[in-house]
Structure formats: C-alpha cells, structure tokens
Amino acid sequence: MVKSLKFLSLPVFLTFFLVSCSSEYSSDGGLDLSKRTFYNEFMACTAGPDYSPASMTEMIADWHKLISTEDLMGAWGYAPTSEDMSNGWWELQWTSKEAADTAWAAWLANEAAAEWTQKYSSVLQCNNEGRGKFTGVFPIEAEEFGALPSSGYFLAAAWLCKFNEGSGYTDAVAFLPGFTSAVRSSEGYAGTSYHFGNYFSVNNPDADFLWVDFANSRESIDQAVAAFIADVEPTQFPIFSEFATCGDAPDVYDGWTLYDSENKAYMPSFE
DSSP, X not given: OOBOOBBTTTBOOOBOOOOOGGGSBOTTSSBOGGGGEEEXXXXXXXXXXXXXXXXXXXXXXXXXXXXXXXXXXXXXXXXESSTTOOOEEEEEEESOHXXXXXXXXXXXXXXXXXXXXHHTTTTEEEOSTTOEEEEEEOOSOTTTTSOOOTTOEEEEEEXXXXXXXXXXXXXXXXXHHHHHHHHHHOSTTTTTTOEEEEEXXXXXTTOSEEEEEEESSHHHHHXXXXXXXXXXXXXXXXXXXXXEEEOSSOEEEEXXXXXXXXXXXXOOOOO
C-alpha cells in the first residue's frame, strides 16, 4: 500500500508504500528515493448536507467500481481538526504525471463518472480543476514503526515550508537519507506507525514543499514528536535550517486511506 487525504467535518489524506526492503537501497548502500517518488495531487473538498459516515462509505464503494487505471497507486482523505481550516482534501497518488493526465481525460469523458459526481454532489464536492500538483517522496514505509488501524485511519500533521534563498529541491532530497537514518536509529518511534512525506510543489503559491508527518493516533504523533526532540532534532534540524524554513505550527488532519492499489478489496470505515 502506498501513502494518504481528509474531508471537512468527516474525520477523513497517507502514505502506504509497499516497497521491499531489498529494493529500498541503491547499489552503494544509500537510500534509493527513486523507488519512493510519485506524482501526487490534492483536491480541496467540502462536505454537503448529506455528508455522513454511511453516505461516504457508499460513495467510496461506488467510486472503486469506476477505477479502471492501474496507474492510480492510492487515495487518501483528510478532515481538518480545527474550525480555522475551511476545507478538507482528497489526495491521489499516481505513477507519473503523464499517467494522471491520461486517467483524468478518460474520467472526464466517462458518462458513468459524471453520474457518480452528480449522485454524490450533496455528500462531498471536490475541486478537480484546481488540483494541487506535487512530486511526493516517502522514505519510510507506512507500517515500519507499527501497524495502522484496519479502519484506514491515520493522523497527519502538515507543515508548509519555503526554501531559503539559493536552496531548492536538490538540497531537500539530499537531506532525506540522513534524516531517515536518524529516525530509524531512535527507539522512540516504536508502535507509532510514524512515516513522513515531502511534497514538492508544482503549482502551490503558499509553499515550496509540504512536510507531512503521519501516525496511527494522536497519542502516537505526540510520541513521535518526543522522539524527534530527543533523538533527531539535535543533529538534523541544524542541517534542515540551512536550506528551508517551515511555519510555526502544522495543519493537523484526521485521515483515511480511500483506495489501495495493492489491496483493491479494501474499504475504509468512517464510523
């Protein structure tokens, strides 16, 4: 399973990557991020008057029946945990931008897809024309530090980050193997399902990239923060600060996995 989205008022955006440990490393022993890099899109979504766990379950089940491409790796839903956040998100993860563009063209020409959109417009409305486009890099498997709930639930904390002057994507990607090694050297992440994603923006005016931390519960995200402060921050934050600056606090979401290409029978539980 690969990664994660969230919806307004429905605790609904994580990263599930089924990549074998043997394929995780390059021939020189370094972390091979090419095997953990995808094309990700986010759609802003708002809940309608018929929004409920039951209607969401029905909507997602009917959506699954319309998925015909093998290039969709996963989908996630995100629901904001604060009233200050006006919308949720639907995340799609693709094998490539070209594959996504082809799949969207087919979707928009599909009468059954149009009927699905109309049928559930009172449940959830998403802005597919204004999709946020990102290169997503996910160094750690979703369940390396413990299992995620069978419901598909996860908690996500998203930081909006900007590159410092003279820095960019190359600096950020070069940082990830060392950070990942520091996390794996800590014993504090056990049981949290901690993993993270860097989403490098193609068309987001608010940030050059998003740093999103994922865990299996609110308690686990607190545990991961404590492990970061004790074991990772002292060595890694000074390096990170050389090339990037993030906001003072993250946007926090309740999230659900909506679709898993490695387990097509999977359905989330929104109860």
